[in-house]
Amino acid sequence: MDIAAPVEEIKGIGPKTAELLRRAGIFTLRDLAYYLPRTYENFQQAHQISELRPGQVVVKAKVENARLSRKSRGLTIVEATLRDASGAIRAVWFNQAYRVKQLSADKEFIFTGKLEFSYGRYQIMNPAVHLAEDILQQVDNELQAIYPAKGNLKSANFHKFLAASKSYLAQLPDLIPNYPGRATAMLDVHFPSDANEAKKGREYLATEELFCLLLASRLNRQQNEKLRTTPIKADITILKKALARLPFCLTNAQRRALWEILQDMASETPMNRLLQGDVGSGKTMVAALSALVAARGGVQTALMAPTEVLATQHAASLANSFGQDLRIALLTGSTKHKAVLKKRIAQGEVDLVIGTHALITDDTYFNNLGLAIIDEQHRFGVAQRQKLLGKARTMPHLLSMTATPIPRSLQLTIFGDLAVSVLDELPAGRKAISTKVVPQKSQEQMWRDVEEQLSQGHQVYYVCKKIDNTNSSELSSVKKEYERIVKKYRQYKVGLLHGRMKSAEKEAVMKSFSDGRIDILVCTTVVEVGVNVPNATSMIIADADQYGLSQLHQLRGRVGRGDAASYCYLVNSKDAPSRRLREIENSQDGFYLAEVDLKLRGPGEIYGSLQHGALDLRIASVTDTKLVHRADQLVRQFLQQGYNVLKYKELSAIVRKYQRLTTLN
Numbered sequence: 001m002d003i004a005a006p007v008e009e010i011k012g013i014g015p016k017t018a019e020l021l022r023r024a025g026i027f028t029l030r031d032l033a034y035y036l037p038r039t040y041e042n043f044q045q046a047h048q049i050s051e052l053r054p055g056q057v058v059v060k061a062k063v064e065n066a067r068l069s070r071k072s073r074g075l076t077i078v079e080a081t082l083r084d085a086s087g088a089i090r091a092v093w094f095n096q097a098y099r100v101k102q103l104s105a106d107k108e109f110i111f112t113g114k115l116e117f118s119y120g121r122y123q124i125m126n127p128a129v130h131l132a133e134d135i136l137q138q139v140d141n142e143l144q145a146i147y148p149a150k151g152n153l154k155s156a157n158f159h160k161f162l163a164a165s166k167s168y169l170a171q172l173p174d175l176i177p178n179y180p181g182r183a184t185a186m187l188d189v190h191f192p193s194d195a196n197e198a199k200k201g202r203e204y205l206a207t208e209e210l211f212c213l214l215l216a217s218r219l220n221r222q223q224n225e226k227l228r229t230t231p232i233k234a235d236i237t238i239l240k241k242a243l244a245r246l247p248f249c250l251t252n253a254q255r256r257a258l259w260e261i262l263q264d265m266a267s268e269t270p271m272n273r274l275l276q277g278d279v280g281s282g283k284t285m286v287a288a289l290s291a292l293v294a295a296r297g298g299v300q301t302a303l304m305a306p307t308e309v310l311a312t313q314h315a316a317s318l319a320n321s322f323g324q325d326l327r328i329a330l331l332t333g334s335t336k337h338k339a340v341l342k343k344r345i346a347q348g349e350v351d352l353v354i355g356t357h358a359l360i361t362d363d364t365y366f367n368n369l370g371l372a373i374i375d376e377q378h379r380f381g382v383a384q385r386q387k388l389l390g391k392a393r394t395m396p397h398l399l400s401m402t403a404t405p406i407p408r409s410l411q412l413t414i415f416g417d418l419a420v421s422v423l424d425e426l427p428a429g430r431k432a433i434s435t436k437v438v439p440q441k442s443q444e445q446m447w448r449d450v451e452e453q454l455s456q457g458h459q460v461y462y463v464c465k466k467i468d469n470t471n472s473s474e475l476s477s478v479k480k481e482y483e484r485i486v487k488k489y490r491q492y493k494v495g496l497l498h499g500r501m502k503s504a505e506k507e508a509v510m511k512s513f514s515d516g517r518i519d520i521l522v523c524t525t526v527v528e529v530g531v532n533v534p535n536a537t538s539m540i541i542a543d544a545d546q547y548g549l550s551q552l553h554q555l556r557g558r559v560g561r562g563d564a565a566s567y568c569y570l571v572n573s574k575d576a577p578s579r580r581l582r583e584i585e586n587s588q589d590g591f592y593l594a595e596v597d598l599k600l601r602g603p604g605e606i607y608g609s610l611q612h613g614a615l616d617l618r619i620a621s622v623t624d625t626k627l628v629h630r631a632d633q634l635v636r637q638f639l640q641q642g643y644n645v646l647k648y649k650e651l652s653a654i655v656r657k658y659q660r661l662t663t664l665n
């Protein structure tokens with residue numbers, strides 16, 4: 001049976017079941033085969049409660065008196081008594097308040113977890129819970145796959161469907177011609193006889209997934225290499241003159257990055273380079289120097305930023321440094337006399353156009369766009385990037401910039417073969433931002449310090465986590481905090497900024513803050529990356545322990561942009577000291593912090609919304625370097641041996657999807 005066949009064609013799955021599956025998003029044999037177990041349990045080792053020994057246990061029991069026994073800042077405890085014919089034992093769950101509802105007294109459950117002696121008695125800590133009727137009682141294998149529930153479908157249902165598909169899975173052809181073993185892997189994942197088999201199967205499928213991702217980025221790269229564009233030769237004399245006029249010297253990292261960019265631009269193959277560097281590392285300066293070289297080479301540059309505030313700031317600061325060398329214009333939604341400006345751009349009377357999405361509207365034309373620069377690249381979708389590139393007659397050179405530190409260990413999976421330049425050095429004389437972890441209870445002193453800054457005329461960011469005060473969350477609500485601060489500091493102007501405001505409103509508030517008309521800005525994390533308000537010297541981050549270190553580090557980068565000493569206060573919502581927060585107290589190195597984050601929290605947390613999520617990896621993790629390496633080898637082999645992906649229907653459909661996700665142009 002073809003892997004793309006609808007689920008009805010599986011013997012044992014009738015039209016009714018097929019409808020249920022479709023509603024759960026499972027249409028084909030492939031969808032079902034790749035619906036992988038969440039975990040495995042060995043229910044055959046169930047124990048009588050009276051015979052339990054400390055360690056890993058499996059108990060089949062009814063529940064008495066499931067209740068919330070403690071609820072306080074950052075911690076909820078659910079307790080219950082588990083009883084079978086032989087006796088009773090206590091079980092506890094931390095921060096799983098929903099268990100109270102789940103553990104109804106009339107049902108039988110299977111619990112698996114660790115029996116420990118703590119707080120003076122034996123209890124099972126945080127056991128996994130399965131409704132006994134959801135678990136197949138008769139299984140051939142010792143290990144039972146537990147599937148995530150979906151809609152009305154429970155683990156046991158999926159178990160049945162996959163059992164019905166077993167004979168087809170056993171005959172599944174390989175997805176990748178030079179990587180045999182898919183059928184075995186499928187059987188190992190769904191019907192393992194031991195944990196090792198399950199792991200082996202999963203690794204096979206993860207490698208397969210990484211192969212598709214890496215092949216896609218390699219094919220994108222090959223396609224780019226076939227494109228031709230105008231080579232731009234650098235005029236070193238002009239560059240030297242412009243550098244001499246700057247009030248500072250480039251850092252070595254900036255020099256290196258600029259050199260790499262100039263080499264790329266001198267080629268007929270369009271540049272596709274990512275410039276990665278911490279906030280304040282001087283990316284915009286490198287971009288502007290590249291634009292200068294492009295202008296001397298006779299082409300225009302477009303620099304696209306995600307917000308009006310950012311674009312306006314770039315335009316002002318670059319006009320200041322390069323006004324003599326470059327004809328610079330700002331094009332945003334609120335630009336006056338747009339038509340006149342657009343005409344000048346179309347006639348080639350502007351060298352560097354800095355703007356927002358206004359750059360990619362249909363009626364914006366360039367005379368000769370040769371270099372496209374995208375600031376905060378992850379804020380733009382593929383379609384928007386493509387639109388900008390489409391403004392050029394031939395493919396322009398592309399420079400993407402980002403402040404999100406991507407640990408080197410992740411670069412291969414996240415960016416494939418993309419060329420990357422890294423600014424790993426801050427300009428000299430930059431003052432470290434004095435960072436302090438503040439326990440929830442001792443905020444008074446912090447506010448006194450902040451008041452001192454305010455009284456000197458400085459401004460403050462106060463970052464809170466949530467917009468509304470939902471009853472389930474005890475995190476600070478930005479609106480509630482805003483009202484409190486307004487009342488507390490009547491002598492200061494307080495502003496509010498959060499994600500649910502219209503973008504025009506957000507821009508207006510940000511502009512007031514940047515013009516000094518707001519003293520205290522109560523905000524969520526929408527507060528712009530890259531925005532520059534040198535007079536803002538303090539930042540308070542409430543519930544700081546709820547964020548990743550990379551995010552905290554980027555937020556913190558909003559302060560420390562002027563000559564005055566700057567402060568960042570990380571308010572810990574938990575009573576216990578946090579090792580993670582200590583790390584950021586002691587380090588100002590974005591790359592180091594990203595690596596620490598990666599170790600302590602895994603990639604999903606850090607790159608969840610950005611690259612990781614966008615890559616749509618379901619099985620593999622981008623951090624599994626061993627598998628990434630294996631997949632990379634397979635891709636090289638695949639290409640060297642001259643396989644043509646188009647000849648493989650299933651594979652080419654998947655690879656095409658990844659190509660769209662990973663393309664930068």
Ligand code: ADP
Nearest residue numbers: 248249250251278279280281282283284285427
């Ligand atoms: P990024 O975009 O990487 O956050 P910017 O390019 O905005 O950083 O630079 C931040 C500030 O540092 C700007 O005011 C810029 O003029 C200044 N700057 C850039 N390069 C240097 C340098 N080599 N030495 C001193 N200051 C610099």
Ligand code: MG
Nearest residue numbers: 283284375530
């Ligand atoms: Mg920037």
